[in-house]
Structures are given as C-alpha cells and as structure tokens.
Amino acid sequence: MSFPDLLERYPDLGQGLFGKLVANQPLSAVTWFRTGGPAQLLFQPANVEDLSAFLKKLPEDVPVLPVGLGSNLLIRDGGLEGVVVRLSAKGFGGIESLGGNRLRVGAAVPDKRLAEAAAKEGLGGFSFYAGIPGAIGGALRMNAGAHGTETCERMVELVALDRKGERHVLTNKDMDYAYRHSGASAGLIFVEAVMEGVPAPEETIRQDMADVIAHREKAQPIREKTGGSTFKNPDGTSAWKEVDKAGCRGLTIGGAQMSELHCNFMINTGEATGQDLELLGETVRKRVFETSGIKLQWEIKRLGQFGSSGAVEPFLGATEEAA
Template structure:
C-alpha cells in the first residue's frame, strides 16, 4: 500500500490504519489502510483522479449491510461527512439529497413538505449513497421507484450524473462502476398529507421494532429473497434459528439476520452465513445469495 508521501494532497481528513469496526453495525473487522473523509466533492474528485489506479476504493456509509473481514480493507475507504448530508426540496415533489444523508433524514424532510412515497426509506439503515448503490428497498418499494438520477464521482475522479436507466437496477443490485462514490441523488415522490405520511412511517417503524433485532450488533438482512421464497423462512425451515458459530448467531427474532453476540470475529459471521447457505441448499435445494456485502481480506 502507498505511503502518505505518495498519496494525493487532500483538504479533508486522511487517516492511516483507521479502525473500521466502530464504523460498521457488526462492530467487527480490521482497519482500512486509509480512511478519507473529503471536505467536499471537489476534494474527492481531485483525490481519486490523482490516486494510483491500482489502489482499491470503497465508499462507506452507516456501515449496515457490510462485513469487513478481519484483515481489513487494503485500500482507501471513503466516508462522506456533513457536507454530503443535506436534503433540499427542489419543487413540490422532488428532493435533492446528499450521498451522506440518512434514510431517516430524507423521509422526514419529505414528510415535512408533504411528499409521499418515500416513507420506506425510514426503514433502511443506511445513507443515500448506500441504498442508491444497492437499490435498497423495504415494504414493497425500492430506490428504483423514486430515483430520477444520481451524482457520482468515478474512480478516475470524473464527476457524472447517471440516470435511472444508467444504473441498470435489478433486485438489490446496480451497475454502478467499481470504485465509484455516490455523492448525491434526486428522488421524486407524490403529493401527500404530512399526518398520513407520518402514520405510515410510524407503522413501518413499529413493524421493524417488533420483527427485527434492531438493538443487536447486526448487519441487516443477510440474504436476498430468492424468487418465490422468503429467505427467513428457508433459513428457519433448515433448522438454523439460533444456530451459532463462535460469537456469531442466527437471530432468534428474525432468521434472516445474523448477530454478533459480543465477541464475534468477521470470520465467525461469514462462516455462519456460509453454513446457513449450505444447510438451506441441503434442505430445500435453494442457493441463497448474500445481500450483505463482504469486503477486505481474511486475517
């Protein structure tokens, strides 16, 4: 990995050997070679333009839906700060959102100005950049249903605006180029009454609280729902509820969630997921696919 002397000069903050475990929901995993918190979009663009193209780059939002392996990330992790967390109303039904804005902030801003259709973002524990990248969704809605376009900085440093079609969305997947960082997105909703929007957000919040292990160290939904199946049901039918590997366990509350019971390594969590996949395949013949992103190198 490059030394500080060979990295581009930045106006933001650049940290060597930065611990990532405190920044991810699982609270496990090794450090990043470098953590870059850009001052603004220009700082990010210049840095990526001048960075050795061989050095991997990964954007990190709130750290949900992510396993950082115990050997850490061999490259630069980009984390967007408050500069990228603004949400503004462009017109009656359109919101311009920074890549670092949370789903809660976006949905609450929409509610305040009477824009409906974005309530589901209240339930996605991540930032605009993360759920634009993976076509995040819940409660029957997906980002592709509300996205107009996304502003990105490519690995080359080039800034581009990508349309909905450019992103090639499928279930929990986009064609966003490797190393690209989403710095903003434009969403369109529909007219709605704030009180009705709030009631739907309350319903979603209560449903999550009742059914998901939100107070545990977890990574959100672990596996994608296969066509015609619910992942949690397949895991349950394979006898995996409560099953553990080391300090990692399949949640008793929701079997499509893995939890860190206290001292799990990322290797424990990933091994548990792979064993669940094996058991489901043996029981039902279905090949579960990871929804959680796994990055970095083993220890």
C-alpha cells in the first residue's frame, strides 16, 4: 500500500533542508525483522539544526516517529502514517571525550561502538553494550540493559527536540527510569547524551566485552532475522522459561518462528509478514497465560497500521487494550 504524498500536500516542506526526504519509503530494509510497510515520509536530517528546522515547519497534525537501527522494532504491514525520522550516522553518530569519565554520545551511535570507544578511553561500565544490537537513542528510550547493567546507570543527561523543534535537556532523574522503560514524553526525539563510566584497565574491559559477545553468539540466534528479546522478563522468572514451559519453543506461524536456540526470540524464517510475527507473539502470550497465569509484556515495539490481512488482537482483547 502507499500513502498520500506529504511532499505534494506541503510543497515547501523540504525547502532549505540539507537532509533526505523520501515519500512512501519501504521500512522493511531498516528493521532487523525485514518486514513492514512504508513510511508515509522518511526524513534523514543532516544534523540537529536540520531536524529542528524541519519540525518547526511540519504541520502539528502530522505524526512524527523516530526510528533507530530497527533492532527491536516490528513495523506492521500497512506502514506508518506521518513522518519517520531516522538519524544519520554522519550527523548524529559522534563520540566525544569530555573528561571526568564522561563521553558525549550521538543518538545514532550503535551500542557496540560506544562499548569500543569506552574501552579505548579506559572507561568501564559500558561492556554490556557490546551485546545489544541497537543504537544509543533506543537504549536511552527503553533503558536497555544486559548482564546486570542498565542504561540508567550510565546516563547523566540527554538532549532532545520536541515536536516543535525546541531543545530540551533532561537529567537522569527526569527520565523516571524503570525496567525496560523511561518516563520521557513519547514526542521527544533524543539527539545526544552524556554518559559516565568508571576507570578500569583496558585489558579488563576488553575481556568483559569478549565474554558478553561470546555469550550472545552461543545463546542467541544472531544470524537470523530477529528483533532481540520478544518479551520482558516477568517478576521472579525469565520470559524464555515461561515460553518454553508453555511448549512454544520452535512454534511457527507462517514465516515466523520462536527460535529453537533461544525461545524468547522471534525470527523471520524467510518470508514472514508483520502479521505473522505479531500473531505468533500474541499466540505465545496466550499459551503462557494458560500455562502459568503470567501475562507476558512485549519488549519489541509494534507500530503502524495493519495490512490487508487484518488486525492482530491482543490475547486478552479489548480488556487488555484498555488497561
């Protein structure tokens, strides 16, 4: 499907900008699942000033959604209405040493690149990022973590633009961090952050990174089309244990499958649609609830409009949607 061309509706939208604007750009190429419909308009700003100028010109009734590396994102088959903002590595991928064990990091910096830069600076506390396949903007938004460390332990402050293109500085306290959650307004686009580590020998840091990478390669289907952990860990247990207990390891719907290697990972076995993946996830949630009474919560973000095959209903239906 395709959307009405926003560039035709607002012909002056791209004037004076240095970034790239593309109407009805397929998003399957930018998500790790390799599925999903188009963005009505995809904008890749050249820098912060370019993004701010664009947001100030964009009519307020047009939705805006920032998308990073797409590692934990499921775009539905009908695509995304409005503007998808994808920050470029050139404009938002810098890392700067500030002294005092701190780094200024662009939101488009891949997590593993931050781990590498911190190691070179002799800064510990970032090794967990070596095993997280995303970018710092997403890590800040969802409080990404692994191996006993979370983003909230490293983040000092961040810079964001609001829907009107205005600049805001948020402290760690402002973010109201919790497990895989931040309380920051959904309308904010993070552009950079100040992160703080702890001094450590580079040799020790690199061994920690090697351990993280080795664990990931052994335990996760990293060579598949996947989106990382599908569900958040419930209190007192692990999501994969509950999925396994419910008999869902290897469960397949269409081209989507719960990984045989790590059953909290969904994979696109080749030709999965967004509907296949979301329906598989909801089926697993239903079976886990029937087995253990646990309501698994999605960790993967599902966004956009459903396609011609129809909607996928939450396993508890309208009751869950209203909660």
